[in-house]
Every structure is written in structure tokens, then in C-alpha cells.
Amino acid sequence: MKKSTIPVIIIIVAIIIVAAIIIIGKSKGPTTVEQPTQTTLIGETSPTTQPSQPTELTPTTTIQPPKAIQCDTGECFLPHFLKCAPVELKMPFVGDTIYQITVFGTKDGKCHYTTKVVDSSGKAVSGGPSSLECFVPVDKITTATAEHLFGVDTAVGKETVKAEQDKLFTDYCSQK
Numbered sequence: 001m002k003k004s005t006i007p008v009i010i011i012i013v014a015i016i017i018v019a020a021i022i023i024i025g026k027s028k029g030p031t032t033v034e035q036p037t038q039t040t041l042i043g044e045t046s047p048t049t050q051p052s053q054p055t056e057l058t059p060t061t062t063i064q065p066p067k068a069i070q071c072d073t074g075e076c077f078l079p080h081f082l083k084c085a086p087v088e089l090k091m092p093f094v095g096d097t098i099y100q101i102t103v104f105g106t107k108d109g110k111c112h113y114t115t116k117v118v119d120s121s122g123k124a125v126s127g128g129p130s131s132l133e134c135f136v137p138v139d140k141i142t143t144a145t146a147e148h149l150f151g152v153d154t155a156v157g158k159e160t161v162k163a164e165q166d167k168l169f170t171d172y173c174s175q176k
Contacts, residue, residue, distance in 0.1 A: 074150060077101065081146050084111035084138055093117055097125050101149060110135040114176070115149060134173035 069087040071077040080087035084106045093099040096119065103113040116124050116131035124131055136145070147153055148165035 074146070078143070078146055081113075082141060082143065084113075084141060096120055097128065106138055107135075109138055110172070111138050111141050116176070131176040132169070132173045133176050134169070136168060136172040140168060140172075 067086070069076070069080050069085070071080070071087060071089045072091060074089070074091075077087060077089040081101075081103055084103060086105050087103045089099075089101045091099045097117050098120070099115075100118055100122075101113060101115050103111065105112065112133075112135050114131065114133045117128040118124055144153065144161050144165055145168065148162070148169070152158070153162040153165060
């Protein structure tokens with residue numbers, strides 16, 4: 001066997017493993033995790049206060065951060081990713097590692113998400129694939145972007161799609 005075929009075989013095996021996990025996990029649905037709440041102080045002027053007097057701070061309504069959906073299948077993850085809604089995908093990967101994609105939401109018209117391979121404690125695996133942090137324009141987030149995250153576009157006949165998605169990653173993602 002040639003040395004150049006070994007990486008190709010590893011990629012094919014990884015794709016098969018991810019596809020099997022997606023197929024097996026289709027029966028599982030999302031779970032919702034409540035995020036902690038915060039109380040903020042907002043200045044309010046009472047009707048009797050003169051403009052020259054200082055504003056009094058009073059506690060007001062509690063602000064709820066968005067709920068993050070927890071997924072363990074691509075089927076659960078995809079609709080949230082395409083809307084850039086807060087979601088976290090954790091899927092078994094090679095060995096005892098976990099492939100984790102976290103979408104934080106939209107900021108300034110860009111979808112903020114990270115990808116990384118972690119161990120069972122959530123610590124980034126050294127020597128594994130690089131962790132990425134991306135800020136991709138929302139209008140460029142497509143099914144092809146999600147498939148690129150899972151290596152689907154490495155299949156024969158998907159070279160053009162892969163090249164487009166590689167360019168998106170080059171333009172909008174950085175290694176952490």
C-alpha cells in the first residue's frame with residue numbers, strides 16, 4: 001500500500017463513522033438547556049425629579065439569554081445551524097473524542113460558531129484537528145456549509161462545493 005493512500009483511507013473511514021452516527025442518532029431529538037439569568041439596573045427618572053438631580057438606579061426586569069439547544073445528531077443540529085440559532089452539537093468522533101460545534105448566534109450580520117474536537121472532559125485534544133472560530137455572513141450559511149463541517153464534500157464529484165466552502169473557511173474562520 002502506498003503512503004499516499006493512507007490519508008485517503010483515514011478520511012473515508014472518518015466520513016463513514018460520522019455518517020453512521022448521523023443515521024443511528026436520527027431517533028434522538030433536541031434537549032433544551034436553561035441558561036442562567038441576569039438582573040440589570042436601568043436608570044429611571046421619577047416624575048418629581050428635576051433635570052439637575054442625579055438619576056436613581058432601580059432594579060428592573062430580568063433579561064433572559066437565548067436558550068441553547070443541545071443536539072447529538074446532524075438532523076437535530078442542521079435547522080438551528082441554518083438559522084444561526086444558538087445550538088451545540090456533540091457527536092462521538094474518533095476514539096473517545098467528541099466533535100463539538102457551538103453556534104453562539106448572529107452578531108453584526110455574521111454567524112458566530114466554533115468547531116473543535118474535545119476529550120470526554122471537554123478539553124481540546126492536542127494533536128487533533130485544529131479548533132476553529134468562525135464569523136460567517138449569515139447569507140452564506142447553507143446546507144453545503146454544514147456538510148463541509150462533516151466532511152461530506154470530500155466525496156468524488158463535490159470538488160467545486162468543497163473549494164467554495166474552503167474559501168469561506170479561509171475568509172471567515174481562524175484557528176484557535
